[in-house]
Amino acid sequence: MLARARFLRGSDQGEIFKLAASYVAKVLKGAKPADLPVEQPNRYFLVINLKAAKALGLTIPQSLLLRADEVI
Numbered sequence: 774m775l776a777r778a779r780f781l782r783g784s785d786q787g788e789i790f791k792l793a794a795s796y797v798a799k800v801l802k803g804a805k806p807a808d809l810p811v812e813q814p815n816r817y818f819l820v821i822n823l824k825a826a827k828a829l830g831l832t833i834p835q836s837l838l839l840r841a842d843e844v845i
Contacts, residue, residue: 784814818842 792812800806820843826833838844 777821782819785816785818788814788816820845 777818792814795812796806796809799809819841821838821841822845823833823838824845
């Protein structure tokens, strides 16, 4: 999928697993699942496929390239 994608945004899987483990621990300690707050990941990543963007004639601003976690 990365070979064809121009941009890819997602969350850190490790952080997702830590959030899930935290929820499980709270429930096992007696918390009601309905009382637990909804949490979202704090860390997201951005991958830019520069080759695909150029093939489509897109110019990616340098400021965006600098913010990307990975440029392929």
